[in-house]
Amino acid sequence: MPSLRTIYDCMFSPKLLKIYGNGPAEKYYQPSSLEKWSGKVINSIYVIWRLGIYTSPALAALLYQRGYFDLDGLLVLSQLAAGVGVVLVASMCARAMSRADDPAYRQFVDALRAARRASEMSGETKRRLRAYEFGFASWPVEYKCRDTIRQNRQLTSSKPLHLNLMQSLLQIPYKAIAYVAIHTFGIRLIYPGSIGLLQMVLEQSLLQGRSRLIEVFRGERFKIETADENEIDAMFVNNRGVSTNGNTLVICCEGNAGFYEIGIAMTPLAATYSVLGWNHPGFAGSTGRPYPPQEQNAMNAVIQFAVHKLHFKLENILLFGWSIGGYSTSWGAMNYPEIKGVILDATFDDVLPLAVNHMPSWWGPIINIAIREHVNLNIFEQLSKYPGPVLLFRRTEDEVICLSEGDLSSNRGNHLLYKLLRHRYPFIFDAQQSQLLLDYLAVPQGYQEFFAKYSVDERVCQSLLQSYISEYSKSYPMKIGEDFSSQDKSKMALYLAKNYMKDFKSTHCVNLPPEMFQPPWDVTIESDFVFT
CATH class of the missing domain: 3.40.50.1820 (Alpha/Beta hydrolase fold, catalytic domain)
Structure with a gap:
């Protein structure tokens, strides 16, 4: 007979989905009939609750139209809620007792309990826990970002556009x-x-x-x-x-x-x-x-x-x-x-x-x-x-x-x-190369056609970029092209687009x-x- 502590732990422990191992030992967890059916009842109540949240405006209007917001209607609704609550608690107790009777599930609960007690999961603790696939909400946190002090780095983000005061008021x-x-x-x-x-x-x-x-x-x-x-x-x-x-x-x-x-x-x-x-x-x-x-x-x-x-x-x-x-x-x-x-x-x-x-x-x-x-x-x-x-x-x-x-x-x-x-x-x-780029992008996999039309030599383009970067830097925006002819700009534009x-x-x-x-x-x- 499992202890009350084990039954309590099994009541609030996650759904076990799969047990990993080697070869044939890998298997989906097979719950007992009692755990399976009580779990279905709990899941059904959860789905109904979620649907109720999504449809709450229409549901509230329907209940009001049918008179459930007066004293007698509220009494009926409270009795219904109490009945659902009793079914939910009974299902949770039945599921917990069934889980506590299952040796495989008890081993899982032991591994999960050991991981929760550990300040940091050791190799053996993590190895035991990794043998199970279960509800991720119960998985222990292994890294907290706030524990890391970021020195000399300011996190930045793009800012939304703002309207002036009068536009905002309107x-x-x-x-x-x-x-x-x-x-x-x-x-x-x-x-x-x-x-x-x-x-x-x-x-x-x-x-x-x-x-x-x-x-x-x-x-x-x-x-x-x-x-x-x-x-x-x-x-x-x-x-x-x-x-x-x-x-x-x-x-x-x-x-x-x-x-x-x-x-x-x-x-x-x-x-x-x-x-x-x-x-x-x-x-x-x-x-x-x-x-x-x-x-x-x-x-x-x-x-x-x-x-x-x-x-x-x-x-x-x-x-x-x-x-x-x-x-x-x-x-x-x-x-x-x-x-x-x-x-x-x-x-x-x-x-x-x-x-x-x-x-x-x-x-x-x-x-x-x-x-x-x-x-x-x-x-x-x-x-x-x-x-x-x-x-x-x-x-x-x-x-x-x-x-x-x-x-x-x-x-x-x-x-x-x-x-x-x-x-x-x-x-x-420039304007001409910008239009050329748009024309190029309108053709699927069209670089060969455009490269041939504009006589693009990739080695020359590469060398021009290398020369600029070696003399100046790779920082953007680059000033390369200030002294290029329009034809050379077009060649470089196509070369960059392709790459x-x-x-x-x-x-x-x-x-x-x-x-x-x-x-x-x-x-x-x-x-x-x-x-x-």
């Missing part, structure tokens, strides 16, 4: 509507992966993806606490000593409905890099909501974790972002300029044009305020402050970040490249092939370089 109603919209359904429309019901639908797929990362790639799961006390669910795969690429860590930032379990991490893993994946605040095991301040704190904590816990140097870290993950990626690059490089796949320059494009035109003023004041995902603004190598991948059949479906020229990735090149090489991109952006014939949600994944292009200067 737009107070719009501001109120925008605030309510973003803090209710708006943030869920921008980041649908934060919707609890969607996560419930994907639960099995996430478990299978996580299991694959652990069993096949020897991944190790971590919980990271941010400066604002959110808990970030992260997975690290260590390929140091396995391959040359393994000495470089790729930190992956997922899209608005992406999770590291089934997301972009598979691309650098297949290319044998070390990989650190993490879920946005409010996604799967991560707590919080994906508002920009929480995204920034999460990105900061993940990078700090990579440096201080995993012991990677910043110059050996690549940031890889897909779609809306470009925001977190560009923020990390802006604040950690020492990193090795930035790779952005299927992303955009600014979320506002996309948001306006997908909403009715009369919502325009509200959307503008909602985005600029609450969810100002301006990727270019942040990326322009990063001085290192950048590589952009553009999906030629992207149906998400094109303003007009099937029109490659409306892909917002074009705008990101256009703005970045004009910022970094202002003397190269900064690669085309991938695909729609938005297909993983980038590992053979295309590579560090960003950069101009290298030999110590004995002499330009001739």
Whole structure:
């Protein structure tokens, strides 16, 4: 007969999903019939509660219409709530007793209890806990970002645009509507992966993806606490000593409905890099909501974790972002300029044009305020402050970040490249070269056609850049091109565009092939370089 302490621990312990081992020992946890059915009752009550929250305005109106807000109606509702409470408590007790009778579950509870008691998980304590897959809310925190003192570094962020006083007063109603919209359904429309019901639908797929990362790639799961006390669910795969690429860590930032379990991490893993994946605040095991301040704190904590816990140097870290993950990626690059490089796949320059494009035109003023004041995902603004190598991948059949479906020229990735090149090489991109760049970007994989038309010699362009950097510096914006002819500017413009952006014939949600994944292009200067 299990002790009362064991039963109590089992009552509030997490759901056990899987037990890892070697070969046949790897298995999904099989609960008893009593635990299974009591768990279904508890989950059903939770789902009904969540649906009630989402539909609360309509539900309240319906109850009022049917007279449930008078004294007799409130009495009926209170009796119903009490009955549900009794069922819930009884189900929790039944589940706890069933778990306490199961030797496998008791071993799991012992391992979890030992991990919670430890001030810092030792190798043996962590090894025991890693043998189990369970509800991540109960996983102990292994790294707290606030414990790290950052010296001589001021975290920066892009600031939303502000209106003058008179405009602000006139737009107070719009501001109120925008605030309510973003803090209710708006943030869920921008980041649908934060919707609890969607996560419930994907639960099995996430478990299978996580299991694959652990069993096949020897991944190790971590919980990271941010400066604002959110808990970030992260997975690290260590390929140091396995391959040359393994000495470089790729930190992956997922899209608005992406999770590291089934997301972009598979691309650098297949290319044998070390990989650190993490879920946005409010996604799967991560707590919080994906508002920009929480995204920034999460990105900061993940990078700090990579440096201080995993012991990677910043110059050996690549940031890889897909779609809306470009925001977190560009923020990390802006604040950690020492990193090795930035790779952005299927992303955009600014979320506002996309948001306006997908909403009715009369919502325009509200959307503008909602985005600029609450969810100002301006990727270019942040990326322009990063001085290192950048590589952009553009999906030629992207149906998400094109303003007009099937029109490659409306892909917002074009705008990101256009703005970045004009910022970094202002003397190269006069009006004529800017138009040439737009024409070039309207043609999928059209560099061969344009290179032939303008007689672009890549070796000459490379040498001109090397000569400039060796004499001046690699800092941006560069003054190269001040004394170029218009024809030479056009050649250099096409050369830069080709090296900064690669085309991938695909729609938005297909993983980038590992053979295309590579560090960003950069101009290298030999110590004995002499330009001739």
